[in-house]
Amino acid sequence: MASFKDHSSQASMPSYTSQPSYNIPIPSLFSAAAGSATWLYTTLAIVASLLILEQSVYRYKKRHLPGATWTIPVIGKFADSMKPTMEGYMKQWNSGALSAISVFNIFIVMASTNEFARKILNSPNHAEPCLVHSAKAILSPDNWVFLTGKTHVEYRRGLNGLFTRRALSMYVQLQNVITRKHFAVWLEDAKKDPSAKEIMMTARNLNMETSLKVFCGNHLPDQATYEISEKYWNITLALELVNFPFAFPGTKVYKAKQASKAAMKWLELAVSRSRVAVANGVEPECMLDEWFKILNDPTYKGRKEFTDREMAMVIFSFLFASQDAMSSGLIYGFQHLADHPDILAKIREEQLRVRGGDPDKPLTMEMLDASTYLMAFVKETLRVKPPVTMVPYKTTKAFPISDDYTVPSNSMVIPSFYMSLHDPEVYPQPDELQPERWLDPEGSANKNPRNYLVFGSGPHRCIGLEYAMSNIALVLADASMMLEWEHELTPESDKVQIIATLFPQDGCKLKLRPRQHV
Numbered sequence: 001m002a003s004f005k006d007h008s009s010q011a012s013m014p015s016y017t018s019q020p021s022y023n024i025p026i027p028s029l030f031s032a033a034a035g036s037a038t039w040l041y042t043t044l045a046i047v048a049s050l051l052i053l054e055q056s057v058y059r060y061k062k063r064h065l066p067g068a069t070w071t072i073p074v075i076g077k078f079a080d081s082m083k084p085t086m087e088g089y090m091k092q093w094n095s096g097a098l099s100a101i102s103v104f105n106i107f108i109v110m111a112s113t114n115e116f117a118r119k120i121l122n123s124p125n126h127a128e129p130c131l132v133h134s135a136k137a138i139l140s141p142d143n144w145v146f147l148t149g150k151t152h153v154e155y156r157r158g159l160n161g162l163f164t165r166r167a168l169s170m171y172v173q174l175q176n177v178i179t180r181k182h183f184a185v186w187l188e189d190a191k192k193d194p195s196a197k198e199i200m201m202t203a204r205n206l207n208m209e210t211s212l213k214v215f216c217g218n219h220l221p222d223q224a225t226y227e228i229s230e231k232y233w234n235i236t237l238a239l240e241l242v243n244f245p246f247a248f249p250g251t252k253v254y255k256a257k258q259a260s261k262a263a264m265k266w267l268e269l270a271v272s273r274s275r276v277a278v279a280n281g282v283e284p285e286c287m288l289d290e291w292f293k294i295l296n297d298p299t300y301k302g303r304k305e306f307t308d309r310e311m312a313m314v315i316f317s318f319l320f321a322s323q324d325a326m327s328s329g330l331i332y333g334f335q336h337l338a339d340h341p342d343i344l345a346k347i348r349e350e351q352l353r354v355r356g357g358d359p360d361k362p363l364t365m366e367m368l369d370a371s372t373y374l375m376a377f378v379k380e381t382l383r384v385k386p387p388v389t390m391v392p393y394k395t396t397k398a399f400p401i402s403d404d405y406t407v408p409s410n411s412m413v414i415p416s417f418y419m420s421l422h423d424p425e426v427y428p429q430p431d432e433l434q435p436e437r438w439l440d441p442e443g444s445a446n447k448n449p450r451n452y453l454v455f456g457s458g459p460h461r462c463i464g465l466e467y468a469m470s471n472i473a474l475v476l477a478d479a480s481m482m483l484e485w486e487h488e489l490t491p492e493s494d495k496v497q498i499i500a501t502l503f504p505q506d507g508c509k510l511k512l513r514p515r516q517h518v
């Protein structure tokens with residue numbers, strides 16, 4: 001204590017009296033306060049400048065386009081993009097042919113008209129698909145779907161052989177088997193509990209097994225199908241327009257990456273097994289086998305060497321592109337048929353006819369070709385509730401999209417498909433389900449194919465569209481012959497929820513029972 005007192009008196013007294021220039025305690029405290037105040041003011045000035053800059057850049061890019069005059073600092077419309085609603089999108093689309101928003105400082109231009117949507121899809125020199133924000137993390141940046149320009153066109157040409165009529169006919173046989181297997185389980189479950197149940201997950205599981213069987217045949221063990229189906233929901237949940245920017249453990253993107261790793265492990269195994277099987281002369285039984293058969297054909301001129309991982313990534317891209325869209329299409333197919341018994345009756349009548357009076361006869365491609373009304377229905381149900389309402393593209397350079405507006409380079413530009421598909425000029429009473437509009441070759445629907453953007457347009461148009469249409473048609477056709485289903489209407493049945501694609505908000509509750517043939 002004494003020494004402390006001594007020390008303090010010695011230290012402080014002289015400093016104030018005989019040696020003021022030392023200014024030991026007080027002046028140093030004063031300069032620290034001044035310093036931190038300076039820091040505070042400087043930091044505030046920098047933050048304020050950044051915020052002003054952010055607003056100025058947004059307004060400079062937006063120019064005269066409709067959209068909020070100010071953007072919410074830093075996050076922009078992130079909250080809206082996490083919980084998108086059809087009402088929100090409709091409001092945005094109806095605000096103008098082009099309109100602007102910003103999310104996490106990504107400047108986004110939404111295009112609502114058919115003209116602008118098609119222009120974006122068909123201008124590969126100015127814009128390329130960027131898919132959703134999380135797609136690169138889930139699919140891996142070296143996945144072929146991220147190729148652009150000529151490299152993309154060439155790679156894609158090599159995949160066209162997987163969707164020829166010969167290949168599709170082989171897939172139809174597999175689709176038949178899996179569909180019937182699942183219907184048997186659905187009916188078994190309905191027998192135990194006949195109450196109405198949501199078919200959302202039931203239909204997704206059917207689609208997943210069908211896709212995996214078509215793509216990988218028996219090269220994938222049942223356990224893999226189960227594991228991929230289980231984990232895939234985490235991928236679906238991560239498909240937001242813009243995600244939280246860091247894939248920390250626990251985030252949606254982190255969980256999706258884990259699911260993707262598990263799926264890729266199994267798909268690589270299937271590729272290696274198919275490679276061996278085809279080398280040993282086994283006849284193709286699935287898409288992978290077909291691919292190896294093409295590659296081994298001495299007359300094939302394209303690229304011949306692909307690693308297991310590369311092929312697995314292609315299969316994974318097909319799964320990624322198809323799982324949610326096909327499930328959405330199928331669920332709305334069931335819902336629309338339940339709500340329109342007159343249309344279902346016409347499909348049943350046609351199916352019995354194309355099957356030569358035998359409702360159990362498995363469908364073939366030829367029978368699907370003859371199912372004109374069924375195919376018109378599939379086209380129409382996908383139009384009324386398009387699974388994919390828009391696809392995000394990114395400008396690779398300044399894009400003069402109209403006479404008075406140029407989308408800045410490195411912006412997101414998002415064509416709406418919904419507005420083209422609900423254009424009353426082309427589809428009178430656009431919200432009504434009218435398969436008949438596709439039966440008249442001179443009708444406005446058939447005369448304006450450019451409006452039918454369900455599968456996009458241009459160099460990235462859906463590669464799997466025939467397979468997708470045939471699968472939705474086959475499942476609904478078989479269901480029309482084998483099942484009766486009753487829709488339990490709820491206040492949410494006609495409301496839409498957006499989980500990457502469109503789904504009925506109540507998950508579509510159906511009461512199932514076997515169909516008695518007369």
Ligand code: HEM
Nearest residue numbers: 318321322325326329388455456457460461462463464468
């Ligand atoms: C109802 C089901 C489906 C719908 C509504 C749908 C819709 C679409 C749309 C809108 C695009 C973007 C087109 C564009 O940017 O212009 C697309 C691309 C694509 N789809 Fe589909 N699709 C479906 C099923 C499938 C299936 C079953 C497969 C594969 C077996 C598939 C594979 C792909 C691929 C690989 C791409 C990217 C093509 C490229 O970048 O070149 N899709 N699809």
